[in-house]
Amino acid sequence: MNQKGLSEKEVLALLKSARQKDTSYEKVLSAMCTRPHPIAMKAHMDFLESNLGDSGLFSGTKELEEKVINIMGGLLGDPDACGYITTGGTESNIQALRTARNLANKKRPNVIVPVSAHFSFDKTADLLGIKIIKAGLDNEFKVDVSAVENLIDDNTIALVGIAGSTEFGQIDPINDLAGLAMSRDVFLHIDAAFGGFIIPFLGKKYDFDFSVRGVTSITADPHKMGMSTIPAGGLLFREEACLFPLEIDTPYLTIRKQHSLAGTRSGGAVAAAYAVMTHLGREGYTRIVDRCMRMTKRLVDGAGEFGVTPLIDPVMNIVALSVPDLDKVRKRLREKGWFTSITRDPKAMRLIIMPHMSEGSIDRFVSDLGECIRE
Numbered sequence: 001m002n003q004k005g006l007s008e009k010e011v012l013a014l015l016k017s018a019r020q021k022d023t024s025y026e027k028v029l030s031a032m033c034t035r036p037h038p039i040a041m042k043a044h045m046d047f048l049e050s051n052l053g054d055s056g057l058f059s060g061t062k063e064l065e066e067k068v069i070n071i072m073g074g075l076l077g078d079p080d081a082c083g084y085i086t087t088g089g090t091e092s093n094i095q096a097l098r099t100a101r102n103l104a105n106k107k108r109p110n111v112i113v114p115v116s117a118h119f120s121f122d123k124t125a126d127l128l129g130i131k132i133i134k135a136g137l138d139n140e141f142k143v144d145v146s147a148v149e150n151l152i153d154d155n156t157i158a159l160v161g162i163a164g165s166t167e168f169g170q171i172d173p174i175n176d177l178a179g180l181a182m183s184r185d186v187f188l189h190i191d192a193a194f195g196g197f198i199i200p201f202l203g204k205k206y207d208f209d210f211s212v213r214g215v216t217s218i219t220a221d222p223h224k225m226g227m228s229t230i231p232a233g234g235l236l237f238r239e240e241a242c243l244f245p246l247e248i249d250t251p252y253l254t255i256r257k258q259h260s261l262a263g264t265r266s267g268g269a270v271a272a273a274y275a276v277m278t279h280l281g282r283e284g285y286t287r288i289v290d291r292c293m294r295m296t297k298r299l300v301d302g303a304g305e306f307g308v309t310p311l312i313d314p315v316m317n318i319v320a321l322s323v324p325d326l327d328k329v330r331k332r333l334r335e336k337g338w339f340t341s342i343t344r345d346p347k348a349m350r351l352i353i354m355p356h357m358s359e360g361s362i363d364r365f366v367s368d369l370g371e372c373i374r375e
């Protein structure tokens with residue numbers, strides 16, 4: 001640390017030069033986060049000192065958190081759902097399976113997830129001492145329910161279904177998984193970290209949330225398509241009793257118990273989530289999702305003109321494109337400033353069409369993609 005403090009001007013200059021090295025989102029087709037809505041940024045700034053780890057001191061912020069959980073519950077099929085705002089999908093997934101583990105009380109617990117599951121489940125397994133068993137997918141990249149069924153044994157404590165898989169944007173057959181989970185009396189956790197703020201606003205109806213009997217918990221992230229600030233994830237349970245196994249005593253705080261994994265946690269992110277959700281409403285989110293889906297179609301149609309097709313018809317604003325000479329093409333696109341990513345199996349170009357894109361930028365991308373393929 002420097003001995004003498006620098007002036008505000010000097011510090012801000014240092015920050016500015018660091019910020020200039022960051023990528024602005026214009027050419028980013030690889031990210032699940034986006035520029036937060038302006039009202040979320042404003043709200044976040046107003047609550048910077050609010051700490052929900054000691055919520056007795058911040059009862060106003062605590063009320064906002066309860067309202068956000070209420071709004072999300074309403075969106076996800078059960079207005080009476082309970083839960084809290086986490087640091088993101090990873091914490092939500094860890095905590096959901098921690099509840100399942102603590103309630104099941106098995107010596108060698110295992111959880112069955114689709115192979116398409118996010119890597120946060122590998123972290124969860126390591127932290128919780130749970131074995132993660134991966135079930136294969138069908139030809140549309142949905143989990144194969146009969147494979148899941150065959151993998152269930154006496155030590156299985158939970159099944160995981162994904163609503164908006166990170167690589168393919170696919171939705172698992174949640175109804176079938178729920179039937180299985182109920183018949184075997186195990187938890188069914190739905191990872192809708194990305195899809196939670198898209199699927200309710202798609203024209204087509206999908207059964208993926210608490211409206212499906214047997215779904216016990218859901219992850220849905222305000223800091224992805226919720227347009228909120230980082231860090232904001234959501235963890236929701238159908239039953240309040242599911243929060244109890246997460247509780248520990250907090251003798252020296254204004255509250256007696258805490259169920260979050262993080263101790264000190266951002267009231268700013270909660271205020272931001274509340275602000276953007278009440279400001280946009282269902283209409284606002286529907287407009288955003290409509291626009292992303294229109295841009296997604298534009299990209300797919302454009303690529304189709306030179307014979308490049310998606311592995312599946314996009315369900316949401318995630319496209320896996322079958323591109324020849326994938327590595328070379330991605331490298332050339334990178335030289336033109338574009339950030340793309342890949343799916344693992346099969347290998348394809350993974351593109352996420354977030355609200356920071358525009359029709360113009362989609363057209364430029366399609367034209368650059370065509371050029372990079374022809375080169």
Ligand SMILES: *Cc1c(COP(=O)(O)O)cnc(C)c1O
Nearest residue numbers: 088089090118120166191193194
């Ligand atoms: C992004 C994502 C996560 C992880 O969320 P973080 O907020 O990055 O911790 C988990 N599951 C799915 C399906 C995701 O898309």
